[in-house]
Structures are given as C-alpha cells and as structure tokens.
Amino acid sequence: MAAKGTVKYGIVGVGMMGREHLINLHHLRSEGVAVVCIADPHVPSQQLALELARSFNWPLEVFSGHRELLDSGLCDVVVVSSPNMTHYEILMDIIHHSKPHHVLVEKPLCTTVAHCKKVVDAARKRPDILVQVGLEYRYMPPVAKLIQTVQSGTIGQVKMVAIREHRFPFLVKVHNWNRFNANTGGTLVEKCCHFFDLMRLFAGSNPVRVMASGAMDVNHKDEIYDGKVPDIIDNAYVIVEFENGSRGMLDLCMFAEGSKNEQEISVVGDIGKGEAFVPESIVRCGTRVAGSDGVQTIKAEDDRIKYDGLHHGSSYLEHLNFLSAIRATGVQAPAVGLQDGLISVAMGVAAQLSIEKGRFVTIEEVINEHNHTASSRA
Numbered sequence: 315m316a317a318k319g320t321v322k323y324g325i326v327g328v329g330m331m332g333r334e335h336l337i338n339l340h341h342l343r344s345e346g347v348a349v350v351c352i353a354d355p356h357v358p359s360q361q362l363a364l365e366l367a368r369s370f371n372w373p374l375e376v377f378s379g380h381r382e383l384l385d386s387g388l389c390d391v392v393v394v395s396s397p398n399m400t401h402y403e404i405l406m407d408i409i410h411h412s413k414p415h416h417v418l419v420e421k422p423l424c425t426t427v428a429h430c431k432k433v434v435d436a437a438r439k440r441p442d443i444l445v446q447v448g449l450e451y452r453y454m455p456p457v458a459k460l461i462q463t464v465q466s467g468t469i470g471q472v473k474m475v476a477i478r479e480h481r482f483p484f485l486v487k488v489h490n491w492n493r494f495n496a497n498t499g500g501t502l503v504e505k506c507c508h509f510f511d512l513m514r515l516f517a518g519s520n521p522v523r524v525m526a527s528g529a530m531d532v533n534h535k536d537e538i539y540d541g542k543v544p545d546i547i548d549n550a551y552v553i554v555e556f557e558n559g560s561r562g563m564l565d566l567c568m569f570a571e572g573s574k575n576e577q578e579i580s581v582v583g584d585i586g587k588g589e590a591f592v593p594e595s596i597v598r599c600g601t602r603v604a605g606s607d608g609v610q611t612i613k614a615e616d617d618r619i620k621y622d623g624l625h626h627g628s629s630y631l632e633h634l635n636f637l638s639a640i641r642a643t644g645v646q647a648p649a650v651g652l653q654d655g656l657i658s659v660a661m662g663v664a665a666q667l668s669i670e671k672g673r674f675v676t677i678e679e680v681i682n683e684h685n686h687t688a689s690s691r692a
Contacts, residue, residue, distance in 0.1 A: 329396075335395055356488050406436060434653065450629050450650075457592065480567045492504065495546060501546045510554070516579075524661060577592040
C-alpha cells in the first residue's frame with residue numbers, strides 16, 4: 315500500500331455522492347491523493363464523472379462493474395458510493411479480493427443487520443484492510459465542537475440527546491432507487507443512521523431499545539415507478555434508551571423546507587446543556603448554575619476545510635481523517651469503524667420495526683434475528 319507516495323483511489327458508484335467524493339479528493343490533491351478509476355453501470359453518471367475528472371486533469375479508467383475495477387489492480391483505496399442495496403455484495407467482493415483495498419463505504423453500511431454482521435465478520439479476517447463508514451456528520455464543525463464540549467465534561471453526565479432534522483424531501487436519484495424501503499433499508503436507516511450514530515457518541519453508551527412513530531404523510535404520494543407507489547416514511551419521532559440510562563430522541567420531518575436550520579442538536583447533562591445548529595454553524599453552551607444569562611454562543615469553524623460541498627465540509631474532513639489512518643496503517647484505526655456502522659443500522663431497523671409493530675423494539679431483537687429488515691417486509 316502507498317504509505318508515502320500517491321494514494322490511488324477508485325470510486326464505485328459515481329452518482330451524486332460519488333462525484334462529491336471525486337471533488338473532495340481533488341481538493342485533497344496536495345496531500346498526495348489521486349482518483350485513478352471509477353466503476354458504474356450507468357453511462358450518464360460515468361460521463362459526468364469523466365467531465366469532472368477532465369476538468370481536474372485526472373485521467374480515469376472507466377469500468378462498468380466493481381469487479382473489473384478491483385481486478386485492474388489500479389487503486390489502493392475504494393470509495394463505495396453506490397445505491398444502498400448494492401453495498402453488501404460490493405463490500406464482500408472487496409474484502410475477499412486477493413489484492414487488499416482500503417474502503418470508505420457510504421452510509422448505511424448495508425440495508426440489513428444480517429448483511430452488516432456478515433461484513434463485520436468477513437473484515438475481521440482481513441487485518442490488512444481498513445474500512446471506514448461514511449457517517450461524516452460527526453465532522454461537521456458545529457457537531458465536532460459539540461462532541462468536544464460534551465466529552466470535556468462541561469455539561470456533566472449526559473442524560474438527554476435530542477436531534478431535530480427538518481429538511482427538504484429525498485432528492486431524485488438514478489432510477490429512483492431511493493423511493494423504496496427494499497432498496498434503502500427504510501428512511502430511518504438510509505437517512506437517520508447519521509443521527510443514531512451521533513446519539514450513541516453523545517450518550518457514550520450503546521442503545522438498548524427503541525420506540526418510534528412515523529408515516530408517509532406528504533411526500534411521494536403522487537409518484538409511481540414501474541407501477542409502484544413509494545413506501546418511504548417522510549416524518550417520525552424516535553425514542554432511544556441507552557445502557558447507561560440516558561435517552562435520545564429524533565424528530566424527523568422531510569417536508570420542512572421552511573426551516574432556518576436543517577439540524578438542531580441538544581445535549582443535556584446534569585450540570586449543563588450544549589446545542590449545535592447546522593447550517594448556521596453555531597454552538598451554544600450553558601450551565602444550570604449560570605442560567606440563561608451565562609449561555610455562550612460560539613461560531614464553529616475548521617480552517618482545514620478546503621471544500622464545503624454538500625455536507626458543510628464534513629466529507630473533506632472525513633477523507634483527511636481516513637487518509638491519515640491509511641498512512642498510519644496498523645497504528646491508527648479508522649475513526650468510524652464497522653461496529654459503528656452496524657449499530658447505527660440496527661437502531662434504524664429497530665425504529666422501522668417499532669413503527670410497524672407499534673411497540674418498543676430491543677436492539678438485541680434486531681441484531682439476533684436475521685429476518686427483521688425493511689426489505690423482507692416490503
């Protein structure tokens with residue numbers, strides 16, 4: 315693997331997010347990286363990626379499938395940014411390939427817990443491969459600042475984590491794959507694994523059980539694809555209980571374009587409270603003793619970011635972090651590992667199941683029962 319020279323990347327899936335990775339890696343070129351190949355069966359996506367690469371003066375080898383890309387031996391690192399339902403097969407092929415490739419896989423790790431577990435088990439047998447899961451929200455400057463504040467003990471022992479995401483509907487993707495639970499794992503897996511990952515990070519504990527209520531109330535109702543109406547929920551409330559007694563709550567609405575901030579995070583401890591706002595990029599922190607007059611407001615910025623992109627610079631920092639782990643292989647583990655990916659999916663699957671069953675669902679239940687998946691119920 316290229317420890318000191320140029321680290322060569324291949325991107326599998328060059329739709330919107332794959333091209334976003336291509337742009338981020340171009341902004342990292344001074345760190346000694348180059349994208350040398352891409353794989354995607356969708357010709358229009360290939361063309362758009364090629365145009366971008368030409369503008370960067372990066373010659374690309376183009377493959378229609380990931381296996382050809384792997385067999386080419388051209389790259390050291392593979393970014394997997396293909397549709398969710400393809401992750402499992404692609405990851406297993408990478409892990410079982412004779413040439414070791416480090417992997418950055420977009421979230422969610424897989425669409426089912428059973429598939430996540432198989433990937434985790436397979437990767438354990440390949441210590442020569444690093445796998446990082448693309449849960450990059452933790453790198454957004456205001457979120458990173460809030461994580462730092464919470465972990466420093468400023469607000470005391472965390473008791474409650476509330477995350478609100480009020481945003482626009484899901485974007486249109488190639489062949490509208492993201493309109494169906496069978497492809498995405500369900501909204502609470504596809505979209506909200508980010509927030510479940512953050513909840514766990516803030517709580518400093520693993521989830522025990524989940525209760526959720528949600529539905530498809532506004533979006534996509536008048537859409538039909540191959541005779542089918544989409545089945546992805548567009549709003550939900552989710553409550554998560556953690557091993558250490560803390561609680562998390564997610565408030566998701568995907569028909570809330572009239573919002574100043576897309577994400578608002580509140581973490582309350584027994585001493586104080588911290589909040590983060592995205593995209594305002596503000597963090598507020600106060601203590602019970604100082605009261606409302608003592609609340610401090612900080613503008614969160616990170617000078618390392620050279621490209622803001624679609625996720626407020628977090629994808630850039632994610633790549634910077636992963637590159638550092640690659641260059642320190644055997645010394646530094648990826649910041650967001652396979653276990654993080656597995657648990658964030660399990661929390662989403664438990665929430666989807668809770669909506670369907672109308673009851674609390676334990677994490678143990680979804681991790682131990684292979685048939686509890688959105689796709690098996692679609």
